[in-house]
Amino acid sequence: MSKIKHAKINDLMGKKGLDAVLISTQGNFSWFSDGGRGHVAMATESSVASFFITRDEVFLITDNIEAQRLKEEELPNLDCVIKEHFWHDRDQRDKIINELCKGKNVGSDTDIKGMTNIAQDIAELRYVLTxxxxxxxxxxxxxxxxxxxxxxxxxxxxxxxxxxxxxxxxxxxxxxxxxxxxxxxxxxxxxxxxxxxxxxxxxxxxxxxxxxxxxxxxxxxxxxxxxxxxxxxxxxxxxxxxxxxxxxxxxxxxxxxxxxxxxxxxxxxxxxxxxxxxxxxxxxxxxxxxxxxxxxxxxxxxxxxxxxxxxxxxxxxxxxxxxxxxxxxxxxxxxxxxxxxxxxxxxxxxxxxxxxxxxxxx
The missing domain is CATH 3.90.230.10 (Creatinase/methionine aminopeptidase superfamily)
Known part of the structure; x- marks a missing residue:
């Protein structure tokens, strides 16, 4: 993924007083990954995977249906840690996110309880093209x-x-x-x-x-x-x-x-x-x-x-x-x-x- 995009997220975190950012929508997934497809169904804004981004690390959170395909076809140059869960275990996904969020002030591009909604801020990062x-x-x-x-x-x-x-x-x-x-x-x-x-x-x-x-x-x-x-x-x-x-x-x-x-x-x-x-x-x-x-x-x-x-x-x-x-x-x-x-x-x-x-x- 682009170091430019990570730097933009880091700059946003500094301005908003955040320690991490969770990206879960299709558009932002593609933006951060320089064109990776984060969808299966087109009739939804949600991505099938989420990026959890800190200043120094990036984590990809997804289920066992998508993990291998994303790694091999959509994100072949991915430099991050994959956090995989079974497709049927929503609790495990929530547990992964909660553990990553522990002790952190987190912003998200969707409405999630306990996180700051920064959807508009991320949208504005996309305006100027690389x-x-x-x-x-x-x-x-x-x-x-x-x-x-x-x-x-x-x-x-x-x-x-x-x-x-x-x-x-x-x-x-x-x-x-x-x-x-x-x-x-x-x-x-x-x-x-x-x-x-x-x-x-x-x-x-x-x-x-x-x-x-x-x-x-x-x-x-x-x-x-x-x-x-x-x-x-x-x-x-x-x-x-x-x-x-x-x-x-x-x-x-x-x-x-x-x-x-x-x-x-x-x-x-x-x-x-x-x-x-x-x-x-x-x-x-x-x-x-x-x-x-x-x-x-x-x-x-x-x-x-x-x-x-x-x-x-x-x-x-x-x-x-x-x-x-x-x-x-x-x-x-x-x-x-x-x-x-x-x-x-x-x-x-x-x-x-x-x-x-x-x-x-x-």
Missing amino acids: DVEVSHYKELGKDCGEAIGKVCKSMKPGLSEFEIAGIMAKELYSREITPVVLLIAVDDRVERYRHPLPTNKRVEKYGMIVICGRKYGLIASVTRLFHFGKLSDELRRKHNAVVEVDTAFIAETLPGAVINDIFAIGQKMYADKGFPEEWNYHHQGGPAGYAPRDFVATPGNMNKVLKPQAFAWNPSIKGTKSEDTIITTDGKPEIITTTPDFPMISVKYKDEVWERPDILEI
Whole structure:
């Protein structure tokens, strides 16, 4: 595991007056282990193992089902003591934790009696990416952008949303990416629902694919849209507007900028393009990393943009949307989920031209 992460935990312990930290959630497990997968079931935030971290030692607490696999496949360079218990003996697990905690002031990323909840403090440690994480994220983003583009180009009328979801999932898994969010809408459902879980509805003219793909514990978000035949004038007007809103969000995501100020600029762009109320009907995104969003940006949020930090903005106007994942730099943000050979719209913002994905006409 990363000495950088251990040093960050040690620094946090010093600030909070702690002697040890217990990490038990999937995102934090992956963060501390530089990408180890701490899950079996995806539909839970809990990890199948916990890290107990002191200033000088790290202990891995897990059951006998997971211990060998974690050691050999997820954490091959693990430098820690494994505390293993039988899967059916919850009391033994509690005893291990109690013995490790004896005489210590302990912080935890979950609510545990007798421990200080430091979930938000650990989340904030994740915001600034390490060099390794930036490299991993760029690899993930490239693969997500390519995968969703390939699927959009393969679309045929008559496919159901579930079938499209299956094609998308296959494309992601073939790249060793786990789809933790996979939303599909076709035709009128693109307008009706902003979080469209797939159904058996079959596509006739228009479709939207939304993915949050996870690899190395990091999560990249992308939305792409496809249309059979020429777009209507109204859909063209809406999509041209939403990519301008997205461009404003992206371009203003600079180190030191305040989330509240970026949000206000996005709101103004919605209004300038003739859609002043649309921001009310779906969240606009925010910082990303070991969760699809570390938090959702809102008016009044005074957090500052850090560097390097991942963001995924996702403005939408009824019937269309624009979304990519970016990483902040010393200069302009880098879009890491670009899709090769996909139609683009050139958007001029503050004397600079940005390329944003158009709707693919098939």
